[in-house]
Amino acid sequence: SQQGEEDPQALSIQEGENATMNCSYKTSINNLQWYRQNSGRGLVHLILIRSNEREKHSGRLRVTLDTSKKSSSLLITASRAADTASYFCATDALAGGTSYGKLTFGQGTILTVHP
Amino acid sequence: GAGVSQSPSNKVTEKGKDVELRCDPISGHTALYWYRQSLGQGLEFLIYFQGNSAPDKSGLPSDRFSAERTGGSVSTLTIQRTQQEDSAVYLCASTPATHNTDTQYFGPGTRLTVL
Numbered sequence: 001s002q003q004g005e006e007d008p009q010a011l012s013i014q015e016g017e018n019a020t021m022n023c024s025y026k027t028s029i030n031n032l033q034w035y036r037q038n039s040g041r042g043l044v045h046l047i048l049i050r051s052n053e054r055e056k057h058s059g060r061l062r063v064t065l066d067t068s069k070k071s072s073s074l075l076i077t078a079s080r081a082a083d084t085a086s087y088f089c090a091t092d093a094l095a096g097g098t099s100y101g102k103l104t105f106g107q108g109t110i111l112t113v114h115p
Numbered sequence: 116g117a118g119v120s121q122s123p124s125n126k127v128t129e130k131g132k133d134v135e136l137r138c139d140p141i142s143g144h145t146a147l148y149w150y151r152q153s154l155g156q157g158l159e160f161l162i163y164f165q166g167n168s169a170p171d172k173s174g175l176p177s178d179r180f181s182a183e184r185t186g187g188s189v190s191t192l193t194i195q196r197t198q199q200e201d202s203a204v205y206l207c208a209s210t211p212a213t214h215n216t217d218t219q220y221f222g223p224g225t226r227l228t229v230l
Contacts, residue, residue, distance in 0.1 A: 033218070042223040043206065088158065100171065101146060101210060103219065105158035 006089060006106040014114050019076040021109040023089030024069075030092045032065055033103065034074050037086045046074075046087075051094075081115045117141065119222035121207050127228045128197055136192045136225045140209030147190050148210075148219060149182060153203035161205075164190060197229045 005024045013019055025032070031050045035043040049056045049065045049072065056063045062075040076083055090103040120139045128134050140147050149161040160174040164184040175181075179197075184190040194201055204226050208219040 035221075041204065041226075043208075043221040045218045045220065048218055090158075100163060100165075101148065101217075101219065102160045102163055102171065102174070103148075103150070103158075104160065105150075107157050 006109050008109060010110045012112045013079055015079060015081055017079055019079050019111055021074045021087055023072045023106050025091045028094040030094050032072050033090045034063060035088045035090060079113045081113050084111060084113050086110050119207055119209055119220050121222040121225050123225060125226045129230050130199060131196055133195045134197055136205050138190045138207030138222060141220055144209035144211045146210045147184055148208045149192050150206045151203045199229050202227055202229045
């Protein structure tokens with residue numbers, strides 16, 4: 001089963017608006033990553049947040065992590081039509097205090113930005 | 116520099132045939148991962164290679180699936196006696212870190228269709 005659960009499953013907004021996607025997970029993690037996928041093919045890494053971090057920024061992206069609630073959010077500000085894609089969170093779980101980079105992905109959020 | 120490459124980009128095969136999917140990781144990356152993305156299951160981890168260590172095969176769905184990594188570089192995922200439920204996009208990723216706690220770089224994937 002997927003550790004990461006994302007909501008909403010689909011999000012439709014106008015250009016210039018902000019888009020927020022949420023991810024919840026179940027186990028202890030080493031880090032949480034967000035990826036973007038266009039047209040069902042290659043995944044592009046967006047941002048990685050470690051378990052000891054609470055917030056991270058990269059350009060128009062802002063990621064938060066709340067390990068007590070086992071949740072993360074991805075905010076895309078001032079969205080553009082080119083941001084239209086599927087967005088996935090992925091967790092690198094801890095097993096016995098060690099992680100191996102075996103990512104567990106959420107089901108994804110389909111974001112549509114209308115021009 | 117060159118990213119992760121995969122071949123073929125698309126593969127159509129008949130049920131019962133064997134297929135081989137190839138992944139060329141980024142040069143110097145020590146860890147290599149295979150995932151698959153299917154409509155019903157989302158993105159799933161399959162197998163992980165780290166250097167010369169024995170691979171972690173915990174995600175392989177059946178004994179029809181196998182993978183090898185020659186010389187610590189190129190990897191081949193083999194599916195024997197393919198079934199229709201094997202239809203999916205097979206994604207390969209590599210990472211440079213010896214502790215595998217960093218960003219994974221994904222290839223464009225191979226779309227496998229089993230008729």
